[in-house]
Amino acid sequence: MKLMNFHSLAELIQPQIKQLSGREPTINALVVAIKRFSDTLSNDKSPDASRVLKDARISLSSGIVDVTIRAPKTQFSTIIRELSEVWSDLSEFPHIFPLSNSIKLILPGEDYALVRGKLEHLREATTQANVAKLTLNLSPRAEMTPGIASYITELLFRNGVNILDAFLGYGDIIMVVDDRDGPLAYDVLQGEIHGSARSRSGNHEPAPLRG
Numbered sequence: 275m276k277l278m279n280f281h282s283l284a285e286l287i288q289p290q291i292k293q294l295s296g297r298e299p300t301i302n303a304l305v306v307a308i309k310r311f312s313d314t315l316s317n318d319k320s321p322d323a324s325r326v327l328k329d330a331r332i333s334l335s336s337g338i339v340d341v342t343i344r345a346p347k348t349q350f351s352t353i354i355r356e357l358s359e360v361w362s363d364l365s366e367f368p369h370i371f372p373l374s375n376s377i378k379l380i381l382p383g384e385d386y387a388l389v390r391g392k393l394e395h396l397r398e399a400t401t402q403a404n405v406a407k408l409t410l411n412l413s414p415r416a417e418m419t420p421g422i423a424s425y426i427t428e429l430l431f432r433n434g435v436n437i438l439d440a441f442l443g444y445g446d447i448i449m450v451v452d453d454r455d456g457p458l459a460y461d462v463l464q465g466e467i468h469g470s471a472r473s474r475s476g477n478h479e480p481a482p483l484r485g
Contacts, residue, residue, distance in 0.1 A: 280305045280442060282374040305440060309424050327467045329413040334460040338407045339386040340439055340450050341379035344398035350377060353396070360388050369407075369448060371441055378439070380407055380450060405438060406456030410447040410463065423447060429466060435459045 284304035292298045345353060350372055357379075361367065368381035368389075376398075381389065383403065393399045410426065423442045430437060430449075435458055439450040451459050 280308045281371070281378075283308055285374045285376075302437060302439065306424070306427055309427075309442065327412075328415075330467050331411040332460065332463050332467065333409045334456050335382065335407045335409075336453055336456055337383045338405050338450065338453075339379075339381060339383050340402040340405050341381070341386065341389075341393070342400050343377040343379070343393065343396055344375060344400075345377065345396070346375065347372075353377060356392050357389060360392060363388050369441070378441075380439075380448065402438060402450075404453045405450050406453045406459075408449045408451065408456070408459055408463070410449075412445060412447065426463070430459055430462060433458065433462045435462065 281301060284301045288299065288301065288304060291304065343353060354370070354377070364385040365382060366385070368379050368385065371378040371380075379389070386401070386403075412422070423440075426447060427437060427440060427449075430451075435451055435455045437449050437451055441448045449459070
């Protein structure tokens with residue numbers, strides 16, 4: 275996946291924003307603001323983001339652990355190498371996102387129990403347990419639509435879903451939400467996907483079960 279590393283940019287500008295405003299904004303708030311700004315840089319008239327979700331696929335996984343390992347970039351390769359010693363024992367390969375001064379791991383709780391031993395010596399490793407992971411696989415049409423990521427995050431916000439982390443790619447959007455918000459977020463996005471499909475093709479088939 276080609277990662278648009280808005281998190282790294284957000285971490286870079288966070289101190290300047292705090293100095294200018296007198297308040298410390300969250301990384302997630304800065305990511306959303308940066309994405310909105312980046313979407314305004316396109317002068318091309320693009321299709322309505324809400325109408326290009328046809329053929330998108332969504333999956334929901336509960337019991338996820340969101341791990342943040344704070345370390346200088348010079349230590350990243352060593353940390354990843356240590357963690358890779360248990361990759362073969364995991365139920366699935368974890369999502370790994372190297373940021374400017376931290377590494378993010380998104381993995382199932384049972385897999386975190388295996389990885390935890392490799393993290394004990396890292397004092398700056400923190401976790402968010404009892405979260406859910408939403409993975410949205412976009413169609414090629416949606417991938418190239420400016421504003422699609424902002425549209426999705428704002429849609430969830432309007433429906434009362436608090437996004438804890440979001441990783442935006444050209445083909446995938448991975449979002450971490452509270453476990454309790456997972457089913458709601460899934461239903462909101464699934465409804466939008468099937469609403470888009472009906473508006474474009476007249477398809478009125480019932481929504482499939484959660485993946």
